[in-house]
Amino acid sequence: MSTTTTEALSATTLLRFATAGSVDDGKSTLVGRLLHDSKSVLVDQLEAVERASASRGQDAPDLALLTDGLRAEREQGITIDVAYRYFATPRRRFILADTPGHVQYTRNMVTGASTAELTVVLVDARNGVVEQTRRHAAIAALLRVPHVVLAVNKMDLVGYEEGVFATIAQEFTAYATELGVPEVTAIPISALAGDNVVEPSANMDWYGGPTVLEHLETVPVSHDLAHCHARLPVQYVIRPQTAEHPDYRGYAGQIAAGTFRVGDRVTVLPSGRTTTVSGIDLLGTPVDVAWTTQSVTLLLEDDIDVSRGDLIVPTKDAPATTQDVEATVCHVADAPLTVGHRVLLKHGTRTVKAIVKDIPSRLTLDDLSLHPHPGRLAANDIGRVKIRTAEPLPVDAYADSRRTGSFILIDPNDGTTLTAGMVGESFAAPEPVKDEAGDDGWDF
Template sequence: MPTRPSGSEHHSTLLRFATAGSVDDGKSTLVGRMLHDSKSLLADQLEAVERASLARGQETPDLALLTDGLRAEREQGITIDVAYRYFTTGNRSFILADTPGHVQYTRNMVTGASTAELVIILVDARQGVVEQTRRHAAVAALLRVPHVVLAVNKMDLVGHAESVFAGIADDFIAYARGLGVPEVTAIPVSALNGDNVVGPSANMDWYGGPTVLEHLETVQVSSEPAGAPARLPVQYVIRPQTAKDPDYRGYAGMISSGSLHVGQEVTTLPSGRTSVISAIDLLGQRVESARAPQSVTVLLADDVDMSRGDLLVPSDQAPASSQDIEATVCHLADRPLVAGRRVLLKHTTRTVQAVVKELVSRVTLDPLSQHGSPERLTANDIGRVRIRTAAPLALDPYAVSRRTGSFLLIDPADGTTLTAGMAGDSFVTRAPWETGT
């Protein structure tokens, strides 16, 4: 089993990214071209694509099939689910979520981009910024993805014209900035021919920026905003009871944000008990400090009763606990979400009973607008809700931490995931239609 990289290695060598775009904009072709030209394919993978392409009457390999792995997708020639791929170049490892472009699969993009540090949004150079492009930009803003790449694809079909690219880039960047997207990098590409995907394009010598892969390999990413508070959701309490150390009690989990160090005063939530970190074990070794996303075992100076689902935080950075949550949600299930519904709420390693008290609003992403007091939220709907939990929870605002600010609503009857939630402020509460900007 491979070991998890340390915190510094994670930030420098692993990038989680997602792709999105309208139907037939070329997302799967772009990814397939990237895998092919970066030599990230095994021989049998390429052979399988060649066989599938011949079976469909195509003379050359259809690189889109490298991500359209489901049989139903291949038969229809579309991407209908989130396809995850893992690949490595000489400079970085990647986890890719290739998401569908259809409006009815907004929930799939939310799923794929929820853990992404970067999202590539494709635009057909002939069509420019369309409704679905704006919707994908809004979802990226909602999920606070820190880096957005605008890939203006099919530049070969517009004569590789710089003016076409510049107009589309200006249009998209202006819209994205209005949503609060912090960074947009625009790149002109032809995924079919490989222009500016891995290597620079001889057909667009007017462009002096990075290729798509160069940008992915060099962009500086971090899983949390600078200065994010330390959070350790407890996954397991370790009591080995060995003769060498019969009183050993460690609290194991993956640090979701920030850093912890020996001698630090910490508080356990929801109990509110305080203690001091006496030791930190990392991969069987004692260390003085550890940071996200390292998996550690923390030992405390006092005998504190903690179990799975508790949260260990620095005492001077403790979040407020509450049973009342207001959040932005994306409904994922086919069964609608209605006020009064009883659910399970899963936050980090803790699961509690809850009830949906109120549906505050439903959001339309294009055009950006809110509709108050909807009767229900159906699949792919985004809205604001108020939830009451059976026990207090310590949620950070999603703007502070994408990990400890997010949660899931689960059907208690069969365990189906119903809704993905983002606590506190989101772009929905500060969008142009509310602020008047």
């Protein structure tokens, strides 16, 4: 099989997707129904769900228990943690992230959707679009998830009325389009009854579109990272010191974007030193080419100083290094993020000291307006920040690469993750603001 054929298969047979929605909209039931009706559930798993459902006095198996694995989730009847499930059909393989709906766990939705190519946003047909629906649409837009499915659930509870579905679909699509979501596909479903999840519904003959599974199997997946400029964050320097390879020095890591080939002229950042790729080892075997998500070891022609945290890039496509990072962030910690906050910024495999110099705006989800100069971001807030780092960082725009255009902020005292950031992303261009951080002694 040729390299081109292998890359094509890799790019078309796997779909990463996430589910999102408000509490009790039926996300876990949808996922359970999807797994059950596509015959992706093992017999012992189904038996365990049947026993758990019977112990709770339920006549039929509660398919939500297939994903709600934590004891607290089962007791409260809500999803808390991100539950990952792996399944496959003859047409495609899937990695599914079932994310929480409660506003308290929005941070987990960011985690689940950060690597997704598609997000399924559920809406209860009785309630329509609510604040948490808008929040999830905003996060999907920020994370640049290319495909969004609006699953209008519990259609059985509104008499399978087409007008109810049409009103919700129109409102959500208009909102998502204003956010910049490139594609919305609306599907009316009943996860509990199985309507339009795997099999077409006999109760909604007015709907002529795909079922949820049919759409998941056929939606085009570009895997745009494979076409981005090549990026390899160095995770480890390998020096085996063996008699067989006395001079071996390799730079190991997972390719974050693009493709590397033997003979490529590359630059190591932030030092700016240039050299040539003399070899690529993949699982201990030399190869001529390697691409996105593969974990490899690069061998370089020249003996230059390279260490963990450095970024190897093609010389012709090297990003600029900067100490001033502007980004849109989703704050995930309980403690607020404030102007002057001293943090650690983790970008790829590199972690540096940094300080929040300004918070120009916070997004109001109700009308997408920007609240200027809030001074702080609370848990689940989305806003713009300006950050000054102690050392130069080679960052891409998030629009160009979701991997090397993203970062997290960490509390230097206890290691808590504070904020997830997307470099250069913005819903609207805020007006220039005066630096309000003051002189705090961190003179970067």
